[in-house]
Amino acid sequence: MGRNRKYDRWDVLGEATNLFWQQGYRATSMADIVRVTGLNTASMYKEFGDKDGLFEEALQYYREQVMAPRFKILTDDPNLKGVEAFLKSVVDGAIKETYRGCLMMNHLAQKHSISAAAVKMIDDFTAAMEGLLETALRNAQADGDLPAEKDPTALASYIMCCVHGVVLYGRHQDKKSGIPRIYDTILQVLRA
Amino acid sequence: MGRNRKYDRWDVLGEATNLFWQQGYRATSMADIVRVTGLNTASMYKEFGDKDGLFEEALQYYREQVMAPRFKILTDDPNLKGVEAFLKSVVDGAIKETYRGCLMMNHLAQKHSISAAAVKMIDDFTAAMEGLLETALRNAQADGDLPAEKDPTALASYIMCCVHGVVLYGRHQDKKSGIPRIYDTILQVLRA
DNA sequence: GACTTTCTAAAACAATCATTTTAATATTGT
DNA sequence: ACAATATTAAAATGATTGTTTTAGAAAGTC
Numbered sequence: 190m191g192r193n194r195k196y197d198r199w200d201v202l203g204e205a206t207n208l209f210w211q212q213g214y215r216a217t218s219m220a221d222i223v224r225v226t227g228l229n230t231a232s233m234y235k236e237f238g239d240k241d242g243l244f245e246e247a248l249q250y251y252r253e254q255v256m257a258p259r260f261k262i263l264t265d266d267p268n269l270k271g272v273e274a275f276l277k278s279v280v281d282g283a284i285k286e287t288y289r290g291c292l293m294m295n296h297l298a299q300k301h302s303i304s305a306a307a308v309k310m311i312d313d314f315t316a317a318m319e320g321l322l323e324t325a326l327r328n329a330q331a332d333g334d335l336p337a338e339k340d341p342t343a344l345a346s347y348i349m350c351c352v353h354g355v356v357l358y359g360r361h362q363d364k365k366s367g368i369p370r371i372y373d374t375i376l377q378v379l380r381a
Numbered sequence: 382m383g384r385n386r387k388y389d390r391w392d393v394l395g396e397a398t399n400l401f402w403q404q405g406y407r408a409t410s411m412a413d414i415v416r417v418t419g420l421n422t423a424s425m426y427k428e429f430g431d432k433d434g435l436f437e438e439a440l441q442y443y444r445e446q447v448m449a450p451r452f453k454i455l456t457d458d459p460n461l462k463g464v465e466a467f468l469k470s471v472v473d474g475a476i477k478e479t480y481r482g483c484l485m486m487n488h489l490a491q492k493h494s495i496s497a498a499a500v501k502m503i504d505d506f507t508a509a510m511e512g513l514l515e516t517a518l519r520n521a522q523a524d525g526d527l528p529a530e531k532d533p534t535a536l537a538s539y540i541m542c543c544v545h546g547v548v549l550y551g552r553h554q555d556k557k558s559g560i561p562r563i564y565d566t567i568l569q570v571l572r573a
Numbered sequence: 574g575a576c577t578t579t580c581t582a583a584a585a586c587a588a589t590c591a592t593t594t595t596a597a598t599a600t601t602g603t
Numbered sequence: 604a605c606a607a608t609a610t611t612a613a614a615a616t617g618a619t620t621g622t623t624t625t626a627g628a629a630a631g632t633c
Contacts, residue, residue: 194609232611
């Protein structure tokens with residue numbers, strides 16, 4: 190009964206995600222996405238509803254496809270080593286010449302332009318990462334790798350705040366050289 | 382010879398700055414600004430050239446009028462007390478319910494949407510603050526308030542990175558309660 | 574009061590925006 | 604082959620974008 194899709198939903202979503210990531214929601218037009226994906230305008234709207242819906246699916250794609258490896262660092266190694274490796278992966282990304290930040294955090298300062306559902310996805314993304322950090326720090330404490338008097342909850346939000354910092358600070362083209370030392374400084378807090 | 386301005390340039394600039402601050406460059410239309418300021422469209426373009434020119438003047442206004450007190454903290458007290466007070470003023474701002482971030486940093490993740498001149502102003506703004514922090518930390522070391530083995534340059538960029546973090550992290554409506562403790566944690570690095 | 578300059582109101586501009594519609598074409602199950 | 608369904612290309616929609624123009628009114632200098 191009827192014809193099948195010719196386009197690949199994930200491919201389209203991947204290319205849309207890249208555009209939003211690079212240019213931001215507001216600066217990316219539906220015409221841009223149609224041009225890049227080659228998908229027809231009508232099919233676009235049939236598949237994703239509207240621009241807000243497409244952006245929300247892009248956020249989900251980003252979390253599942255792009256950020257999954259970073260989440261995995263913390264679930265594979267929920268301990269001090271995992272926390273350090275996680276932060277290092279953020280820093281390594283931010284140092285790159287072509288760094289374009291984080292799709293989520295790039296839009297955190299532009300809440301007014303995106304849907305309420307999208308804002309919630311961004312908040313949830315951050316909360317999920319902070320939760321993983323807290324668990325890892327709690328384990329680190331049990332392992333004896335984190336001093337007993339430290340507060341894992343407070344440290345998790347401190348690190349999450351620093352991650353926001355690195356992601357944003359990394360957008361300054363001329364400040365990248367200082368970031369590796371910042372990484373060391375951030376982690377000093379975890380030591381006695 | 383000829384009529385004088387009826388509008389006040391600074392008032393207009395102040396209201397335009399508020400709009401850009403709150404909604405972002407891309408989401409703020411010239412029509413928005415004309416409506417809010419009451420100034421005529423033609424006068425607007427005569428006075429500021431175009432939207433990019435207006436935004437650049439808004440950035441300058443923001444730096445001179447809005448951020449001046451924060452700069453003053455570091456020039457009045459270029460020492461450890463100044464650094465702590467500076468960071469505290471950032472944190473106090475971020476905790477507020479109506480917090481809208483920093484006009485500069487809000488657009489750091491949206492470089493693609495603004496003029497090259499505007500991008501440069503944002504980078505200069507950050508570099509200036511980081512410079513003041515470094516001077517203050519160097520003085521703190523001379524005062525004996527900062528351990529001799531610490532590196533003021535590295536610490537200045539660490540704090541500046543954390544400021545970026547607090548400003549962005551503070552946009553999460555549900556994470557504000559954790560920020561005061563983050564302030565304490567950030568400053569731990571300055572102690573032995 | 575003539576002259577000059579600058580303001581203002583409002584319309585006009587072409588481009589772009591997100592989105593819908595129209596009409597034709599392709600592919601499937603029966 | 605037929606009917607059902609999906610995809611497609613392309614035009615049309617109406618709103619909004621940044622910007623310019625036109626025409627006239629207000630306030631200065633001489």
